[in-house]
Amino acid sequence: MTSFSMTGRNLQVSTLVLLGVVGQGLWAQSEPVESSSRPRARALGLEVGVLAPGPVNAITDVPGVRVGHFTLQRGTRFNTGITAVLPHGGNLFHEKVPAAIVVGNGFGKLLGSTQVNELGELETPILLTGTLNVPRVADGLISYMLALPGMEEVRSINPVVGETNDSFLSDVRARPLGEVEVREVVDAAIGGPVPMGSVGAGIGTVCFGFKGGIGSASRRLDAASGGWTVGVLVQTNFGGPLRMSGLPSRIDGTPLGAFLEEQVAAQRDPSNPDGSLMIIVATDAPLDSRNLRRLAARSLYGMARTGGYGSNGSGDYAIAFSTNEGSRIRRGSQQPVVERPVLDNSAMSPLFLAAAEATEEAIVDSLFTATTIEGFRGVAPALPVDKVLELAGLPVDESTD
Numbered sequence: 001m002t003s004f005s006m007t008g009r010n011l012q013v014s015t016l017v018l019l020g021v022v023g024q025g026l027w028a029q030s031e032p033v034e035s036s037s038r039p040r041a042r043a044l045g046l047e048v049g050v051l052a053p054g055p056v057n058a059i060t061d062v063p064g065v066r067v068g069h070f071t072l073q074r075g076t077r078f079n080t081g082i083t084a085v086l087p088h089g090g091n092l093f094h095e096k097v098p099a100a101i102v103v104g105n106g107f108g109k110l111l112g113s114t115q116v117n118e119l120g121e122l123e124t125p126i127l128l129t130g131t132l133n134v135p136r137v138a139d140g141l142i143s144y145m146l147a148l149p150g151m152e153e154v155r156s157i158n159p160v161v162g163e164t165n166d167s168f169l170s171d172v173r174a175r176p177l178g179e180v181e182v183r184e185v186v187d188a189a190i191g192g193p194v195p196m197g198s199v200g201a202g203i204g205t206v207c208f209g210f211k212g213g214i215g216s217a218s219r220r221l222d223a224a225s226g227g228w229t230v231g232v233l234v235q236t237n238f239g240g241p242l243r244m245s246g247l248p249s250r251i252d253g254t255p256l257g258a259f260l261e262e263q264v265a266a267q268r269d270p271s272n273p274d275g276s277l278m279i280i281v282a283t284d285a286p287l288d289s290r291n292l293r294r295l296a297a298r299s300l301y302g303m304a305r306t307g308g309y310g311s312n313g314s315g316d317y318a319i320a321f322s323t324n325e326g327s328r329i330r331r332g333s334q335q336p337v338v339e340r341p342v343l344d345n346s347a348m349s350p351l352f353l354a355a356a357e358a359t360e361e362a363i364v365d366s367l368f369t370a371t372t373i374e375g376f377r378g379v380a381p382a383l384p385v386d387k388v389l390e391l392a393g394l395p396v397d398e399s400t401d
Helices: 113-119 131-146 179-188 256-261 289-305 349-369 385-391
Strands: 002-007 012-022 025-034 066-074 078-086 095-106 126-130 160-164 214-220 229-237 276-283 315-322
Touching: 066 179, 078 131, 078 179, 078 229, 095 113, 095 289, 126 131, 126 179, 126 276, 131 160, 131 179, 160 229, 160 276, 160 315, 214 349, 229 289, 229 349, 256 385, 276 289, 276 349, 289 315, 289 349
Parallel strands: 126 160, 276 315
Antiparallel strands: 002 012, 002 066, 012 025, 066 078, 078 126, 095 315, 214 229, 229 276
């Protein structure tokens, strides 16, 4: 049985289940199913950092940001997908947003990064997927953008597509995703609560030896610090010596990660730190590309706070953009000098803290919400959340099982 799921704002997931083949056609049924995500860390009493989160504690707390997921699961062969992040609901090519990309460790295939850093602007949605899907997903994104109204004379476009390698849980060589799936995931992107864990581009990822996935979090600064919001979305597929706020780094002399690994029957070498982490940082603060680059760099500190350190085989990237209306770059402007609001350097520190905290919590939530997946080469077990809560001195919630 093959299942495709499109998820956006709702806690329910719209799933297309292929029931059979008759001739050259498909019998299909579309029905809503409950999200498979487990509770988030904060809902269970484990809080990260000191700043307050936004209303839904996700990247969509930043005004205008939309998120969509396309999830492909077919038996144990395919566990892959696409996650889309849109800075606003308009045509990004005509209303570009300032952006910057920082490379933690460059063992990855982030398409479109050189132009983003050269021009300091983003002109397409950001798509995340599996490693060998990148070229086909990028081609689909180009086709999607060129088909939009007002794009008839466009002859160059810079698709931004990031990835992590989901080959442990999915047949990565088959490259099953393309233009149809791209169109669906971009069109499905909306605001509000973001489905997390084993969904979209996170369905096939492994993090710290456990099932990784999609995580998201946000921080809203107080009025004295500008009242700005910083939101983060991550695709976690990396390793290292796991650390978690509120928990001891060692249990009876055993590192936290190794202790937790003993609680599950992992069929993967959990000590392998290689993998990748994609981080997307959004803010409504009026930042230019220079300070967005500085903001993106601080998100990597959030990775370090969980135990990631950018191993040799890890592809770790952070993409930051601003949704501030006054900061947009409008195509076709005839004015050689353009004035835009720019936040002063002296006001950046609270945003830096927000980026680090939101990234840390997003990574933690990707672990807390992910479910066990049996895939192409083995099983990625879910984090034993009940044991984490016990170690933190918090009550155990039966829904975490």
